[in-house]
Amino acid sequence: MSIRRALVAIGAAAALAIVGAAPAVAGNPHFIKNATDASLVGTSLVVDFKEAGLxxxxxxxxxxxxxxxxxxxxxxxxxxxPSDPKKTTIDSRVSASGVFPAAKNGQIVGSLTIVPTPADQALDCPPGQTATLFSVVYSNVTVEDTTSGAFIALKGTFSS
Structure with a gap:
């Protein structure tokens, strides 16, 4: 009878070891607020982020x-x-996306760069003149993981 108990105990221990060795399953995908931010680099908006719980x-x-x-x-x-400049302002929602693998700790650290429409595509100038981007203002910045559903809105306006 003690051999039977020993075999049952060994089998239970082996089952626990197998279950315990399984990879951790994600519980709550979310962006880390103090590690997710944006900054203006020239006329581009660079968004750095950290997501956990994956x-x-x-x-x-x-x-x-x-x-x-x-x-x-x-x-x-x-x-x-010119004294009578040809100019235009374009208001639009812009974005950048990327695919990122989660590390063993279930986290992603990454960066995405949002760029404005190139000047020569935004404005058609007369001969002898060149279209130039004069200013940008980015607002209502958001970061979303479309796979996990995690989302964060960043505060602030970024302008040049």
Missing amino acids: ESGSVETVVASADLSATYSCVNGGNNV
């Missing part, structure tokens, strides 16, 4: 989005804005 090895699609107001103007050959 399953180890999962592959996540992350999207950074912002409202953009960009002002473009024509500049003449002397690098001056």
Whole structure:
């Protein structure tokens, strides 16, 4: 009878070892607020983020989005804005996305860069003048993991 108990105990221990060796399952995907931020680099918005609570090895699609107001103007050959400049302001929702694998600890650390529409695509200037981006304002910046559903809205306005 004690052999039977010993075999049952060994079998139970083996089952626990197998279950205990299984990878941890994610519980609560979320962005870490103090490790997720945005900054202006030239006229581009760089969004750095950290997401936790993911399953180890999962592959996540992350999207950074912002409202953009960009002002473009024509500049003449002397690098001056003509007295009656041709200019336009484009207001749009812009974004950048990427695919990131979660590390063994269930976290992703990444960066996405949002860029405005190139000046030559935004404004058609007369001969001898060049379309130039004069200013950008990014607001309502959000970061979303479209795979896990995690979401964060960043405070602040970023302008040049």
